[in-house]
Amino acid sequence: MTSTSMSEMRPSRIAEFFGAFRIATPVVVASAPFGLLFGALAVQNGLSVGEAILMSATVFAGASQMVGLELFNQTVPAWLVVLSIFAVNFRHVLYSAAIGRNTRHWTPFQRAFGFFFLTDIQYAEGEKQAETPRGLSFVWYMGMATFIYVAWVAEAAIGSIFGNLISDSYALGLDFMLPIYFLGMVMDFRRRPLWLPVVLVSSAASIAAYYWVGSPWHVSIGAVAGITLAVIVGPVQTQEGRS
Amino acid sequence: MSSTVWIILAGALATYLTRIGGHLVLSRFERLHPRVEAGLNAVPAAVLTTLVAPAATTGGPAEWAALAVAGLVALRGNLMTMFLTGAAVLIVLRNLL
Numbered sequence: 001m002t003s004t005s006m007s008e009m010r011p012s013r014i015a016e017f018f019g020a021f022r023i024a025t026p027v028v029v030a031s032a033p034f035g036l037l038f039g040a041l042a043v044q045n046g047l048s049v050g051e052a053i054l055m056s057a058t059v060f061a062g063a064s065q066m067v068g069l070e071l072f073n074q075t076v077p078a079w080l081v082v083l084s085i086f087a088v089n090f091r092h093v094l095y096s097a098a099i100g101r102n103t104r105h106w107t108p109f110q111r112a113f114g115f116f117f118l119t120d121i122q123y124a125e126g127e128k129q130a131e132t133p134r135g136l137s138f139v140w141y142m143g144m145a146t147f148i149y150v151a152w153v154a155e156a157a158i159g160s161i162f163g164n165l166i167s168d169s170y171a172l173g174l175d176f177m178l179p180i181y182f183l184g185m186v187m188d189f190r191r192r193p194l195w196l197p198v199v200l201v202s203s204a205a206s207i208a209a210y211y212w213v214g215s216p217w218h219v220s221i222g223a224v225a226g227i228t229l230a231v232i233v234g235p236v237q238t239q240e241g242r243s
Numbered sequence: 244m245s246s247t248v249w250i251i252l253a254g255a256l257a258t259y260l261t262r263i264g265g266h267l268v269l270s271r272f273e274r275l276h277p278r279v280e281a282g283l284n285a286v287p288a289a290v291l292t293t294l295v296a297p298a299a300t301t302g303g304p305a306e307w308a309a310l311a312v313a314g315l316v317a318l319r320g321n322l323m324t325m326f327l328t329g330a331a332v333l334i335v336l337r338n339l340l
Contacts, residue, residue: 030321030322030323033323033326033327034326047247051245051247051248051251054248054251054252055251055254055255058251058252058254058255059251059254059255059258060255060258061258063291064254064258067294068250068251068254070294072247072250078246078249078250078253081250081254082250082253082254082257083257085254085257085258086254086257086258086260086261087286087290088290088291089257089258089261089262090261090283090286090287090290091261091286091287092258092261092262092265093261093264093265093268093283094265094283095262095265096261096262096263096264096265096266096267097265097266097268098265099266100265100266111263111266112263115259115262115263115266116259116262116263118262170337171334171337171338172334173309173330173333173334173337176298176302176306176309176333177326177330177333178294178298179294179295179298179299179302179306179310180309180310180313180326180329180330180333181326182291182294182295183295183310183313183314183317183325183329184313184317184322184325184326184329185287185291185322186288186291186292186295187314187317187318187325188317188322189287189288189291190288192284192285192287192288193281193284194281194284194285195288198285198288198289198292199288199289199292201289202288202289202290202292202293202296203292203293203295203296204296205293206292206293206296206297207296207297207300209297210297210300211297211300215297218293218297219290219293219294221293222289222292222293222296222297223286223289223290223292223293224289225289226285226288226289226292227282227285227286227289228282229285230281230282230284230285230289231278231279231281231282231285232278233281234277234278234280234281234282234284234285
């Protein structure tokens, strides 16, 4: 490494940290309504403002926070709420496994700390950044994460304070915002192999379970049905050339 | 502390485990069994579908229209566009019907 590139590296740490802010900006703008919505729905579902902020600050995973809210409202045992949050966030296992290959130059502490912030967007942008010549630095990663995190927690605070003021939540459709949101997330995964069969089987199984077994078991039963289908059929699909 | 706070903290720990666990466990394997990989690939769609389908059966025309429009928009637009469109359809129809 030449001395010029070294001297470029030093001051650029701060530039790198804040440079990631620019990439994070559209993400923060796009996720703001969901952060605010979470805060508003949290108080609608009986959480206090403090609990809503605590959840955004410690769980920091939009979809699973919404699922948690949905289940808090019902008489669901605590372990099942936690298991549901775990199930919705299970995809992060794959992100963490995949991005681990691009963070070998981080210290173990940097990985243990940084992976707390491994949201869908953080993962996707991190993978893109890893392809650049500079690679995925811890400084850049934390610049991205810091902006998104601070905004997310602030939105929970604003949303939960504002949520208390909403009187006619039915006319505003707040009770049905989550299914619409989750439909969008389902659609986001539509390029996955076996997506349609999995969605159809999970739909049928969850509806059947919803009416004959009862909530919230429809979540686990429906999910297991779709995953089981993929496990049974999956390898046939991925070995197109050979079988 | 209330039970809600404990559930939130347990949920936070569960979430953190998913974010660190993949790196700790899966990266030890050269490659996953194709069936395991197919199952893992199906996890998000399978879980999220269960949060939409039963709710859709409890709705009426306004909810169905919102989901249908949102589903169509999702084919072209991003998550934000589809969400705002679906929400707009729902709010308008609930106030008209």
